[in-house]
Amino acid sequence: MPELPEVETVRRTLIELVAGKKIASVTVRLPRIIQKPADPAQFADALVGHTIQTVERRGKFLRIVLDGLVLVSHLRMEGRYGVYPSEEDVELHTHVLFHFEDGTDLRYKDVRQFGTMHLFAPGDEFTQPPLSKLGLEPLEEGFTLKELRSRLERRKSRIKPLLLNQEHIVGLGNIYVDEALFQARIHPERSPESLTGAEWSRLHEAIVSTLQKAVDAGGSSIKSYVNGQGEMGMFQHQLLVYGHKDEPCPTCGSAIHKTLVGGRGTHFCPACQSLKAGRKMAKAAE
Incomplete structure (x- = not known):
């Protein structure tokens, strides 16, 4: 943040x-x-x-x-x-x-x-650090579904740490990765190779829409963030899972879980983002 x-x-x-x-x-x-x-x-x-x-x-x-x-x-x-x-x-x-x-x-x-x-x-x-190794800008035209998959699909990691890696996609932090994965109905510990074509499409759309909505709302003021004019952001009032541990999922009513993924506090719905169901879908699509 x-x-x-x-x-x-x-x-x-x-x-x-x-x-x-x-x-x-x-x-x-x-x-x-x-x-x-x-x-x-x-x-x-x-x-x-x-x-x-x-x-x-x-x-x-x-x-x-x-x-x-x-x-x-x-x-x-x-x-x-x-x-x-x-x-x-x-x-x-x-x-x-x-x-x-x-x-x-x-x-x-x-x-x-x-x-x-x-x-x-x-x-x-x-051409020099810290900008020289940065990845795709998710709110620019070059951030296509094809580019997203080509960057991540064959990586040997879990999907959340990959999305947080600024060498692949820039600007995504803990808050917006949790929100995008929830919107895409993907468990944060899924491997990229296990995602189906439909899931990649949902993830791409979720990343763009989540970030755009947050920009339109002036960002999220979770702790101390204010803009250059001292004004708070308002997107924290639209967050669906981040910061909502043990509260009911807005989609299915199940309790939101919080765990650690890649050392980062991670919020998700165990029903909407089922790890087992996701793996079964991937096998069925093979």
Whole structure:
């Protein structure tokens, strides 16, 4: 957290807040946030005099595009951006401040201190970590049923860890994988090779529809997430299984179970997403 819908919402709000603003100076208060260049002072000096043109997204990463530079930022678990008057007191856990010539700041706050920032020449960000190994964007035209199957069908793993792997599909995190698998009626521990053609089709549709609905709702505010304007997301009110342990399934009424899959807390309906029934279907389809 945040996942694709939350990062996309932050991107959209930041564009309104910072596009066209010129950086006068940069203050780095927690050096380890800056991953590239290695010297935080070099990072700060390089940005002075540059103007933010737009804000884009690649997976769970923000791409802050300036005239001649690209800043790649990962919010990790609790990172957030906000724009404030420069004279306003700086809140606790604010680690990087971009001071604009118009008297405002773009401030990065991160209680957990896991966020990262990388600075690149335009275009170089796609050929180097952290963006160079990212997989398919699930809300773009290239994310077809055929591409989904070709990426995952022959992998030797369970379907949930594969969906969480950003080298295959980007932006999917724990919340939305659980929701998509429930919508597709697939148990999270199924192997990809056991899925039928109909199940692959349902999964593809569920991934796209779940993420799109979440983006439309501004993401999910489960813990501390807010967008660039300090507003909460609302998709948490539409979640069907995630966070609903022991509550009745909205489809069949069975109690929602929670278990660990690949080390991640996983919510599913044991009736709608039956592991045994799924395996029988796969054998029948052979």
